[in-house]
Amino acid sequence: MFTADFFANNNVPFMMIGASGDAMVPFDKNAASIPQKVPGSILVNLHNASHAGFAQPASTFMRFFANPDSIGCRELRKNLPATSGDNNNSFMPGLDGAEYGIDLSDRTMPCSGDMPATAMKASRQHLFTKIAVFAFLESVFSDDVPFRKVAHEYLVQTLPAENSTEVSVTQSAK
Numbered sequence: 001m002f003t004a005d006f007f008a009n010n011n012v013p014f015m016m017i018g019a020s021g022d023a024m025v026p027f028d029k030n031a032a033s034i035p036q037k038v039p040g041s042i043l044v045n046l047h048n049a050s051h052a053g054f055a056q057p058a059s060t061f062m063r064f065f066a067n068p069d070s071i072g073c074r075e076l077r078k079n080l081p082a083t084s085g086d087n088n089n090s091f092m093p094g095l096d097g098a099e100y101g102i103d104l105s106d107r108t109m110p111c112s113g114d115m116p117a118t119a120m121k122a123s124r125q126h127l128f129t130k131i132a133v134f135a136f137l138e139s140v141f142s143d144d145v146p147f148r149k150v151a152h153e154y155l156v157q158t159l160p161a162e163n164s165t166e167v168s169v170t171q172s173a174k
Contacts, residue, residue, distance in 0.1 A: 001030075004037040006101025015042040015136045017129055019049035023069035023115035024076060029108065035172035042156065043170045044132045050119035054129065067119040073111035080109060120166065128167055131159060 007014070018031030027045065034043045052062060052072035062068040119125075138151035160169045 001102055001104055001106075002037065003098070003101045003103050005098065007038045008101070010038075013136075013140045014038050014040070015044065015132070017044045017046065017054075017132055019046045019051060019053065019120075019125070021048040021067075021069075021116045021119050022051040023067070023113065024051035024072055024110045026108070026113055029106065035170045039172055040174040041172050042136065043172075044128075044155075044159075045168045045170070046120060046125055046128055047166050047168065048116060048118075048120050049125045049128075050116075050122075053119055053122040053125040063122050067116055068122060069111075069115055069119065073115065076111055124166070128159075128163070132167075132169075135159065 014034075016031050016034045018027050018034075020027045022030075031043060031045070034041050050067055050069040050072075052068035055062075055068075055072075062071060065071060132155060135151045135155035139148050139155060142148045142151060156169050156171050160167050
């Protein structure tokens with residue numbers, strides 16, 4: 001829903017971690033376009049990971065479910081109005097507007113698509129998230145300038161190379 005205008009006047013380092021198996025906020029409509037919208041951004045895709053798998057409860061009781069989004073979508077549907085595709089209603093009223101860099105013309109309701117039967121184990125999803133966040137923060141904020149380059153190379157090259165079936169990383173041009 002965020003357009004390139006939303007990010008246009010922001011010079012802050014940006015990394016998004018998304019999940020291609022996310023049933024709540026589809027990867028292709030949310031995260032996939034980030035490299036085209038945010039110059040210098042990094043997109044980490046955790047293949048077949050879930051939306052709810054990023055949450056702390058996923059590492060506890062939700063680890064017993066094949067896909068934590070099954071619980072997340074059930075709870076989300078209880079609290080959202082059924083207005084998918086209705087141009088007169090929105091599940092986020094008052095937020096859409098080009099002046100804010102937000103486009104809600106595609107009002108697909110969360111959890112309205114197909115849900116993978118199984119998702120990446122939440123513990124593995126948490127591990128990759130922690131590694132990516134650490135490498136990103138070190139690549140931006142480390143006092144050791146040569147280490148910044150090492151951390152950046154690890155994030156965009158080594159992490160996906162060593163885990164190619166589970167992780168991919170895209171970096172956009174600055």
